[in-house]
Amino acid sequence: MSEESEILKKLVVDEKTSTKELEKMVEDAQKYFRIESPSGKILFQDYGLLSDKQRIAVVLVGKYFASRMKMIENPSLSISEVAKELGRPMTTLSGAMKELVTKGYVEYLPGKRYSIAYHRIKEIFTDLLETKSKK
Numbered sequence: 001m002s003e004e005s006e007i008l009k010k011l012v013v014d015e016k017t018s019t020k021e022l023e024k025m026v027e028d029a030q031k032y033f034r035i036e037s038p039s040g041k042i043l044f045q046d047y048g049l050l051s052d053k054q055r056i057a058v059v060l061v062g063k064y065f066a067s068r069m070k071m072i073e074n075p076s077l078s079i080s081e082v083a084k085e086l087g088r089p090m091t092t093l094s095g096a097m098k099e100l101v102t103k104g105y106v107e108y109l110p111g112k113r114y115s116i117a118y119h120r121i122k123e124i125f126t127d128l129l130e131t132k133s134k135k
Contacts, residue, residue, distance in 0.1 A: 013119055021122055028125040029065065032058045040066035042085060050129075052088065053096040057105060057124050059085045060116035076115035 032050070034043045042062035044050070050058065059082055060075070067075035079097060083090040097114065100106040105124050106114050116124070 025121055025125065026065075028129070029061065032129060033062050035062055035066050035069070035071065038071060040071035042066075051096070052086070052093055053099060054129055055086050055088075056082055056093060056096055056100060057116070057128055060106060060114065061121055061124060064116045064118060064121070076109050076113040078111075078113050082114065 030045075032045055034045070035041070036043055040063070042059050044055070044058065047055070060077065063072065063075040063077060066072045077085070079090050079093060082097070083093055086093070097106065101108050101114070105117055105120050105128065107117050109115060
């Protein structure tokens with residue numbers, strides 16, 4: 001590899017780069033949820049203190065981790081699947097979901113599915129979830 005390529009390689013981000021910070025992310029995640037084995041179901045801690053936007057982010061982060069542990073095959077969810085996970089009407093979640101997509105925390109995928117932007121998980125914990133009582 002050329003010297004230039006070695007230097008430029010520092011700019012490349014992939015899932016492996018994000019896993020270097022995995023231990024800290026898992027510590028942060030434990031404040032908000034656990035993952036039921038073997039189903040991959042997300043079990044909230046203090047569900048009532050979270051806004052819908054925070055709940056959506058928690059579910060999608062949890063599904064991402066569950067997929068990384070091979071509990072579930074696909075970490076993406078449709079809006080109806082998110083609503084079912086949260087026990088909330090779909091119509092009440094669309095605004096919060098749109099805001100998460102606009103901020104780049106959630107990616108809108110083909111087939112009307114959503115998944116967490118893995119490279120933003122650390123930021124999601126610090127900016128979106130830092131205080132549970134934000135509504």
